[in-house]
Amino acid sequence: MATTISSSAIQGIDALYPVAGVDNDSQGFRDNFNIIKTQLNNAATDLTTLDTNTAKLNANNDFNANDITDANFIANTEEVNNIGNIAASQNINWTDGNYQTLTVAANPITLSLTGWGATGKLCKIRLQIATNNVSNVINWNAVGGTVLKGPGFPASFTVSATSNKYAIVDFWTSNAGTTVFADYVGEYSS
Secondary structure, three states, X not given: OXXXXXXXXXXXXXXXXXXXXXXXXXXXXXXXXXXXXXXXXXXXXXXXXXXXXXXXXXXXXXXXXXXXXXXXXXXOOOOEEEEEEEOOOEEEEHHHOOXXXXXXXXXXXXXXXXXXXXXXXXXXXXXXXXXXXXXXXXXXXXXXXXXXXXXXXOOOEEEOOOOOEEEEEEEEEOOOOOEEEXXXXXXXXX
């Protein structure tokens, strides 16, 4: 951010004014005061811009699709979006987070992947899927696109009717959801 404070204007302040023991013209006071007032207003504008447009440690930050480069991340987390029980076909929106959990309570059910970022951005969703102790068949749909399933992805995707069992599935796209790749990670249980 370029500052609006003018260093040349600040240098125009007469630091030796008023002169002691001399009848000083009031114009010198007015000139100095005007420069100071203008530069304080510029400083206030700069501080407001900084307050509005910089990352905060005490508030959420939206970088508005701007790049963050050459960063070193240590001990970072990702938000988990718990969708909850799903008893009807539903959209799974990428903007709700990269890791989403849900429990299917209908058979069959269609989960539609939507809300992807712009073309040229790699967008990923990992789903952790549980069931209400009933085997559930899940059909996958990419809103406005096609789901391409990787090797090992079940032809008929069924979540087992066992408590404490979770199916993990990854989805990703780099063309705003026109082509969504799917990878079945596996079924995890205690």
